[in-house]
Amino acid sequence: MATxxxxxxxxxxxxxxxxxxxxxxxAGYVVTTAGSASExxxxxxxxxYDLVFLDxxxxxxxxxxxxxxxxxxxxxxxxxxxxxxxxxxxxxxxVRAGARxxxxxxxxxxxxLARVKKILEDQRQxxxxxxxxxxxxxxxxxxxTTESAETSPYNFVPGTPQTDPARxxxxxxxxxxxxxxxxxxxxxxxxxxxxxxxxxxxxxRHSPQPVPYDTMVLESQGYQGLSxxxxxxxxxxxxxxxxxxxxxxxxxxxxxxxxxxxGYRLVI
Numbered sequence: 001m002a003t004x005x006x007x008x009x010x011x012x013x014x015x016x017x018x019x020x021x022x023x024x025x026x027a028g029y030v031v032t033t034a035g036s037a038s039e040x041x042x043x044x045x046x047x048x049y050d051l052v053f054l055d056x057x058x059x060x061x062x063x064x065x066x067x068x069x070x071x072x073x074x075x076x077x078x079x080x081x082x083x084x085x086x087x088x089x090x091x092x093x094x095v096r097a098g099a100r101x102x103x104x105x106x107x108x109x110x111x112x113l114a115r116v117k118k119i120l121e122d123q124r125q126x127x128x129x130x131x132x133x134x135x136x137x138x139x140x141x142x143x144x145t146t147e148s149a150e151t152s153p154y155n156f157v158p159g160t161p162q163t164d165p166a167r168x169x170x171x172x173x174x175x176x177x178x179x180x181x182x183x184x185x186x187x188x189x190x191x192x193x194x195x196x197x198x199x200x201x202x203x204x205r206h207s208p209q210p211v212p213y214d215t216m217v218l219e220s221q222g223y224q225g226l227s228x229x230x231x232x233x234x235x236x237x238x239x240x241x242x243x244x245x246x247x248x249x250x251x252x253x254x255x256x257x258x259x260x261x262x263g264y265r266l267v268i
Contacts, residue, residue: 006030010040011055037061056083071098072251172268199238207266210259
């Protein structure tokens with residue numbers, strides 16, 4: 001039965017890669033293959049997949065080395081590691097690096113399909129919730145942008161004094177104009193969606209202290225009563241947008257730091 005689920009197979013063994021792709025395609029999945037770690041990373045940088053099969057042993061870069069780069073791009077995308085040489089240490093290392101599971105070669109078609117089905121089913125509800133959240137945030141951003149363009153009498157002029165604490169938030173070279181909702185970073189003007197701007201403002205107000213996920217959601221959007229997982233998902237999306245605007249390298253952030261199991265903090 002056809003599905004919309006997309007799967008990427010990253011493996012330097014052509015026969016195994018083709019066999020796995022065929023098994024998955026016959027089950028209705030849309031499959032893309034990559035013959036090296038670098039090719040796999042290039043495909044992932046172009047867009048996300050619903051699931052990734054990643055070989056541990058590859059000549060240009062091991063799957064264990066590639067995994068953190070995948071996690072930085074897509075923190076919630078499940079990755080299944082493939083290996084012909086099982087060891088407890090390697091399994092533990094793969095899981096610690098963010099792998100969802102650890103599977104042995106040669107592949108067992110029934111076991112592979114059962115595991116894929118279970119993982120994608122587990123992902124479906126959170127994925128749909130993120131899609132709805134993103135749609136709501138995009139609509140709110142469009143609404144606020146339209147209202148701001150129609151009603152705001154203020155102009156942010158680079159180089160002018162920013163001394164009014166009721167209007168400006170400052171941290172190092174970063175300046176936020178709360179009236180025009182524009183951001184200046186070392187004289188570079190940055191336009192953020194309104195909800196994303198509010199998350200950045202929350203980080204600036206608390207900087208350099210860590211801000212928990214639920215505090216960020218409450219202070220930035222007024223949402224309360226969400227579960228920790230829901231707060232984390234909403235916050236992660238907003239922080240990713242902030243990093244794209246401020247960081248030189250989103251995969252290696254230096255300004256917006258992740259505080260594991262807590263939230264984020266601004267260091268500037």
